[in-house]
Amino acid sequence: MSVSFLSLDRIEKTYPDGTRAVNGIDLAVDEGELVVLLGPSGCGKTTTLRMIAGLELPTGGAIRLAGQDVTRLRPARRDVGMVFQFYALYPHLTVRDNIGFPLRAAGLRAAEVRGRVDAVAARMDLERLLPLYPKQLAGGDQQKVSLARAIVRRPAVYLMDEPLGTLDADERLAMRELIRAEQLASGVATIYVTHDQEEAMSLADRIVVMDEGRIRQVGSPADVYDRPADLFVASFVGSPGMNFIRGEVAGSGGRGLFVSETGRVPFDVPLEGTARVSSGQATLGIRSEHVHPDANGPIWGRVVTEEYLGSARNVHVEAACGRMVMRADAAVPYGLGAEVRLDLDASQVSIFDGATEARL
């Protein structure tokens, strides 16, 4: 087995007050890979990142970077470039001096620093900002400068902590594209922390979904979206999260029959796991884009809310089996109170164990 470029081996962090922020994380990151740590506030993603950076020391486990055990190394001794949510620029330095700071700190000559700052500024379209001070810049530009300062060096790994956190929607998209382009060009492994699943989906080579200090799933964006490992991942990833129907499942060897609690929603469903259902209880999960109106569909309900989104519309239907959200054409309103029959695209169904909540 090849040795990965960055590896976390059973990393733990327990604070003196007993709070366990990170509870045994194993993760291997390859050279050039962009890995996103995704989860809600308090899931341990930022603590994990800070331990890789050396800003916190783990209370258990080991971190290896480029073949070296760095678990207890001071931050400056690890070859990492950090980008924070808040720009953290030096207010008394110009943009040029801010970007050049890590190079000067590394002892590069003035001419060399100048050349490399010019190059990164040209690539990121920052040249006109070079003589200005941070307080003269808009938020988006400050964050671009902060990114430029991190990538002016080629560290072994970039660590990014919600770098788009304070930007508005337009700036977020532009910055996201810039980060991806720079990361692909540099080929530097990157760990990126966010609570925004859309950001994670769009940027990541692999997503690590975290909750309560543990990893719930590691996989490509498509994997995590299409084949969530458990109910938490299914509801956290996707906008909106998966619809759930509670019921029972019977069967094994790849196929099963799911029947909702209301008895009205029978489905032939795929069962991928070892298929030994620990209890008959199960939850069916389906994405909103795989729910569609069908005059003969098994689900009947009324429209309780319609969310117009411009390019699509989320239609919320209250049915006996619970609330279902259907992604529909933006141009066709259903109207509050409208009665609809729904069917599900059976090939897109996920089934989760009723007791363990794990994917079956």
Next chain:
Amino acid sequence: MTVGPSTNETPRDTAAAPGAAPAPFLSLRGVCKRLGATEALRGIDLEAGRNELLVVLGPTGAGKTTLLRTIAGLERPDAGTITIAGRDATALDPASRDVALVFQNFSLYPRWSVRRNLEFPLRAPGRNLPEAEIQRRIAWAADLLRITRYLDREASRLSGGEMQRVAIGRAIVRRPRLFLMDEPLTNLDAKLREALRVELVELRRELETPMVFVTHDQAEALSMGDRIVVLSEGRILQTGTPREIYERPTSPVVALQLGQPAINLLPVRREGGQWRTADGTPVMRAEAGGPGERLLGVRPENVALLGGEAASEAVVRVVEHTGPTTTLLVDWLGSPVHIVVPRRAAVRPGDRVHPRIDPGRAVLFEQTPKRKESP
């Protein structure tokens, strides 16, 4: 469904005068407000219906918060009038307006329990509510907002989403006549924002209380608003339903405010009865008359990938998968252009594609493009 508590303290005049056209519940006419050297509001005219959720959308510095504070009575307008429920409220103090404000930062007393935070507005001097009524309202609001199990917890121990639910609870227990919300979801995680925006819409509908909801988030504006007011530099640029504003923006500035990724704006010129892009590609039929150069606004989802041989070539630079759809950034016609395609489309960076604009869904603007101002 939950039944609301009785409202014996402020009778809500729900019946309009017989025979009269339904008057708006809230109406602003020519409202101006200067804050120091800044003209924060420059002649605002707007109306909100009796059972309407009106969204005020704009970037930082547009005047949204000043507008809300002026409606609440926390700021006095320099000019113009404010009418609430048929009564001139321009000079009324905040307490007499009977409105409830919810702020971006969860303004709770951190050391108090959730219950005590909720009771506080009901125990205000002069309210004289019977104890049983206070408890009834708290139970009702807690049930509605699903915070019953936190009632005896200290506010500082709640998560952001829980705190904001309590802050909303504190606004609804009073049963005000108007809700004013100042970016109440902005400080929450993306996932919570998504859930709470649906909850707020349904809660408001159940309470049948009008709401003015201020945000800079286009997704909130589109999905929550019955109507949207687009505000920029203290002026209203456009008012309409989310669909009207999304599909028929009256200016590039409005068009750029709504939609993610943002609308593509391409310079076009009239030649041979067609609007043509910079490289001469015809994109839609042009009527004679008017300026020969315009700006064509095209939403990313209204560009198809396979325009056939007549279409010019574009090179895919970035491919982003975001669930049901895929967003492409392509170099086309000398500009970076965003295209949203169904997820099944197998496209990779470096691919050559032939985009085609849906002319029925494109918008022509007279003006030259104006960059969205920085915050």
